[in-house]
Structures are given as C-alpha cells and as structure tokens.
Amino acid sequence: MKKLLIITGDGGESYETLYAMHRFQEANWDTTVAAPSKKTLNLVIHDFEPGWDTYIERKGYYVESDIALSDVNPSDYEAVLLIGGRAPEFLRNDQKTIDIVRHFSDNDKFIFAICHGIQILVTAGLVKDKNITCYEHVKFEVETCGGTFIGKDQAVRDGKIVTGQTWQSHPDFYRLVFECLNE
Numbered sequence: 001m002k003k004l005l006i007i008t009g010d011g012g013e014s015y016e017t018l019y020a021m022h023r024f025q026e027a028n029w030d031t032t033v034a035a036p037s038k039k040t041l042n043l044v045i046h047d048f049e050p051g052w053d054t055y056i057e058r059k060g061y062y063v064e065s066d067i068a069l070s071d072v073n074p075s076d077y078e079a080v081l082l083i084g085g086r087a088p089e090f091l092r093n094d095q096k097t098i099d100i101v102r103h104f105s106d107n108d109k110f111i112f113a114i115c116h117g118i119q120i121l122v123t124a125g126l127v128k129d130k131n132i133t134c135y136e137h138v139k140f141e142v143e144t145c146g147g148t149f150i151g152k153d154q155a156v157r158d159g160k161i162v163t164g165q166t167w168q169s170h171p172d173f174y175r176l177v178f179e180c181l182n183e
Helices: 014-026 087-091 095-106 115-123 136-144 167-181
Strands: 002-007 029-035 040-047 056-064 079-082 110-114 155-158 161-164
Touching: 002 014, 002 095, 014 029, 014 040, 014 056, 014 167, 079 095, 079 115, 079 167, 087 115, 095 110, 095 115, 110 115, 110 167, 115 136, 115 161, 155 167, 161 167
Parallel strands: 002 029, 002 079, 079 110, 110 161
Antiparallel strands: 040 056, 155 161
C-alpha cells in the first residue's frame, strides 16, 4: 500500500486534516499523521464571520497523531502533505519538520501544502523561483523568499510541489494532488 505522511499539530485546521485523511484512505493510501509528539491533537476551525476583517478561530475536532516527528523516517513515504491552520507557525521552527520536508524535495518526491502549511515550505527554502499559492496573508512570506504568488488560482503545481489557498480550495487542490500521484 502506498504511504502518505501528513504533518500537523495542535492548532492544525480540522477540515483540512480530516478531509485529507479520508480522501487518501478512500484512494487506498496509508496515511500517517505526524506531529511534535504522539498524542491527541487539538485541531481548530477557521471561518469567516460577517463584520470581521479576518478569520475567526473555534475549537475543532480531535485527531490522534500516529507518530512523533522525531520518529519519522521520510524514506517510508511517497509524498508529504503540510496542513494549514496555526500549527505551521510553530512547526516551521522545528528542525526535524524542516529536515523531513527537505528530504522529500531532495529525493524528488511530491510535497503538497495548503493554506498556512506553505509557511513550512518557506522556512525550508523551497519557494524560491516557484509559483506558489497560499492563504493571502502568507503571500508576503512567499514573495520575500523569492517565490511568485499566484492569487488567481485555488491550487498551483510547480514541479513536485502542489499548493492550495484554503480548505475552500479542496476540489482544485486534490484534483492536482491526485493527478500527480497517478502519473
């Protein structure tokens, strides 16, 4: 069975995490959720409310991580998915996370990232000279690190990297993801 690594943590976006787990399992992929430690993760729900200038955050679902990031052997997986939410702002400061993601790049494997998950790509140095889409408030980080922000498309592929703007981009994002995996 093909294996996919999903990286998230506390504050990861609920819908992005659960949709990914279910979508890949439906397609007969073995999914492994990796987080800073093996535990019950507290996910969040980001949404927009009338009258607010930014998104709001609510408590989301719980998900069990399967493995601690320190125990991940990236060679065991065909691809990695970086979930959005607030988790990436912390995970991008974790050297093991960065090393794992760079392994996928160095070994010409697919890297999928959505929403704020692109912050991990930025820290790993993987957006330079790439076309990237992401949540609009990550645009500055992408451009500052040499990437080209593509705002008109919900999902973008550049080589072995596929990026998506938000959970609302799932149809376009996963269409590209599965096109890549079926090559």
